[in-house]
Amino acid sequence: xxxxxxxxxxxxxxxxxxxxxxxxxxxxxxxxxxxxxxxxxxxxxxxxxxxxxxxxxxxxxxxxxxxxxxxxxxxxxxxxxxxxxxxxxxxxxxxxxxxxxxxxxxxxxxxxxxxxxxxxxxxxxxxxxxxxxxxxxxxxxxxxxxxxxxxxxxxxxxxxxxxxxxxxxxxxxxxxxxxxxxxxxxxxxxxxxxxxxxxxxxxxxxxxxxxxxxxxxxxxxxxxxxxxxxxxxxxxxxxxxxxxxxxxxxx
Amino acid sequence: xxxxxxxxxxxxxxxxxxxxxxxxxxxxxxxxxxxxxxxxxxxxxxxxxxxxxxxxxxxxxxxxxxxxxxxxxxxxxxxxxxxxxxxxxxxxxxxxxxxxxxxxxxxxxxxxxxxxxxxxxxxxxxxxxxxxxxxxxxxxxxxxxxxxxxxxxxxxxxxxxxxxxxxxxxxxxxxxxxxxxxxxxxxxxxxxxxxxxxxxxxxxxxxxxxxxxxxxxxxxxxxxxxxxxxxxxxxxxxxxxxxxxxxxxxxxxxxxxxxxxxxxxxxxxxxxxxxxxxxxxxxxxxxxxxxxxxxxxxxxxxxxxxxxxxxxxxxxxxxxxxxxxx
Numbered sequence: 001x002x003x004x005x006x007x008x009x010x011x012x013x014x015x016x017x018x019x020x021x022x023x024x025x026x027x028x029x030x031x032x033x034x035x036x037x038x039x040x041x042x043x044x045x046x047x048x049x050x051x052x053x054x055x056x057x058x059x060x061x062x063x064x065x066x067x068x069x070x071x072x073x074x075x076x077x078x079x080x081x082x083x084x085x086x087x088x089x090x091x092x093x094x095x096x097x098x099x100x101x102x103x104x105x106x107x108x109x110x111x112x113x114x115x116x117x118x119x120x121x122x123x124x125x126x127x128x129x130x131x132x133x134x135x136x137x138x139x140x141x142x143x144x145x146x147x148x149x150x151x152x153x154x155x156x157x158x159x160x161x162x163x164x165x166x167x168x169x170x171x172x173x174x175x176x177x178x179x180x181x182x183x184x185x186x187x188x189x190x191x192x193x194x195x196x197x198x199x200x201x202x203x204x205x206x207x208x209x210x211x212x213x214x215x216x217x218x219x220x221x222x223x224x225x226x227x228x229x230x231x232x233x234x235x236x237x238x239x240x241x242x243x244x245x246x247x248x249x250x251x
Numbered sequence: 252x253x254x255x256x257x258x259x260x261x262x263x264x265x266x267x268x269x270x271x272x273x274x275x276x277x278x279x280x281x282x283x284x285x286x287x288x289x290x291x292x293x294x295x296x297x298x299x300x301x302x303x304x305x306x307x308x309x310x311x312x313x314x315x316x317x318x319x320x321x322x323x324x325x326x327x328x329x330x331x332x333x334x335x336x337x338x339x340x341x342x343x344x345x346x347x348x349x350x351x352x353x354x355x356x357x358x359x360x361x362x363x364x365x366x367x368x369x370x371x372x373x374x375x376x377x378x379x380x381x382x383x384x385x386x387x388x389x390x391x392x393x394x395x396x397x398x399x400x401x402x403x404x405x406x407x408x409x410x411x412x413x414x415x416x417x418x419x420x421x422x423x424x425x426x427x428x429x430x431x432x433x434x435x436x437x438x439x440x441x442x443x444x445x446x447x448x449x450x451x452x453x454x455x456x457x458x459x460x461x462x463x464x465x466x467x468x469x470x471x472x473x474x475x476x477x478x479x480x481x482x483x484x485x486x487x488x489x490x491x492x493x494x495x496x497x498x499x500x501x502x503x504x505x506x507x508x509x510x511x512x513x514x515x516x517x518x519x520x521x522x523x524x525x526x527x528x529x530x531x532x533x534x535x536x537x538x539x540x541x542x543x544x545x546x547x548x549x550x551x552x553x554x555x556x557x558x559x560x561x562x563x564x565x566x567x568x569x570x571x572x573x574x575x576x577x
């Protein structure tokens with residue numbers, strides 16, 4: 001694993017040096033979502049009997065921020081270094097494709113978890129929180145972050161310009177995360193859209209994650225775990241395959 | 252002794268373009284080797300293949316006996332590459348950049364590592380900029396950092412891909428002093444450059460590439476002897492024109508016409524032809540052969556050099572091309 005610790009450290013340092021943009025800003029954004037949605041919907045919506053809407057919203061926002069930032073970290077780091085040419089610094093040394101994958105993926109996960117923790121801490125002031133089944137909180141946070149970090153690597157390697165990456169982000173990642181039950185339970189949707197939601201892997205990440213807080217969920221957390229773990233394995237294999245072949249990195 | 256670099260039948264195609272057409276080349280340990288050629292000749296592709304950035308369609312390359320694909324980890328440890336493009340990571344300072352580069356090669360932070368980084372910074376006149384962010388550096392400074400990055404892991408083989416393109420005289424001198432020192436210490440250096448006077452003064456052996464093929468390969472001295480000839484340099488008086496036959500053999504460089512010749516006996520008929528045609532001269536000198544002549548002759552190939560004075564009976568030898576290397 002030559003080079004792995006340094007590449008991981010460099011990737012963490014990269015986002016940490018611009019922490020206002022990469023950690024503080026997403027926390028503020030999530031907080032604004034919470035303030036606006038809870039103000040408008042607190043008295044009108046009640047998803048679970050014992051949970052207020054604001055409390056229901058918090059885990060969804062935490063997970064959404066975690067996922068979006070894990071994706072943003074690996075994708076932006078790769079596209080930036082590809083466009084500027086500095087990717088050469090990590091392609092010339094004796095770093096294996098596995099070490100490359102782990103370093104980028106884990107650094108993106110660290111950023112996702114940092115933002116998620118920041119959102120959780122900031123929102124504790126606004127809504128009482130329970131941590132009924134912490135195992136599920138941790139499991140889905142780690143798996144969900146790893147999936148989006150891998151997806152970010154795929155997008156960063158595939159995209160040749162920022163425009164293509166923005167398309168990936170806006171037409172795939174944003175709809176998947178927004179339409180996953182962050183702001184609502186899918187039981188409140190018409191049957192057709194409930195069915196559609198079951199094809200969205202992000203729904204299972206958020207539903208399983210929320211289960212850890214309240215002990216209730218739309219589907220069984222074990223069912224969610226199977227879906228999320230399968231996605232993780234498939235995306236990891238795809239990313240590792242791209243790196244091994246040197247897809248768009250080595251001509 | 253193991254070759255520093257051993258390239259066997261390296262071939263690479265990018266779509267319709269044949270970037271490398273089965274190049275074979277060996278660079279011995281301790282050599283200062285020049286890789287010359289016009290743009291698009293395949294120099295950067297060859298270096299990229301050497302560094303593992305480009306995968307060959309066929310053929311193989313070894314660095315210090317390590318295959319760049321099968322044993323890529325060891326091959327890359329032996330190699331330090333200074334890329335042609337001026338690239339940098341804008342998030343870090345110079346010292347952070349070098350520390351990170353060390354880590355990529357698995358070199359842990361020790362007093363020895365810090366001392367080596369200090370030495371590299373000192374030799375490249377970068378000590379005062381060690382804690383400056385990369386973004387704040389001038390182009391020349393960034394180029395120095397690229398050189399430093401290629402050297403942090405003390406590679407036995409150093410490849411410099413046009414390291415002095417667009418940089419000032421001071422940096423060139425600093426850089427070459429340092430690189431010559433490394434070469435004296437036993438490091439093998441491979442240089443590509445468009446500055447042929449640099450290659451002539453630095454390189455002990457030179458390969459010339461054209462359209463993905465090696466078209467000349469020899470020691471610098473032999474190349475100068477075999478390919479190059481003396482040159483008669485003529486500055487014409489205002490309004491004067493070279494006779495058409497001579498003009499077809501001459502090259503114009505900044506208003507000075509240069510006519511190559513092998514033997515001094517060839518000069519007299521040229522002067523006679525000038526006199527007969529009434530071509531007035533402002534200045535005349537006989538120049539020694541240089542690498543630029545060699546380069547131009549090799550790149551033009553045989554057909555571009557018909558005998559200068561076919562009628563005179565003087566035997567003018569056309570440059571010998573390395574047909575076997577093609």
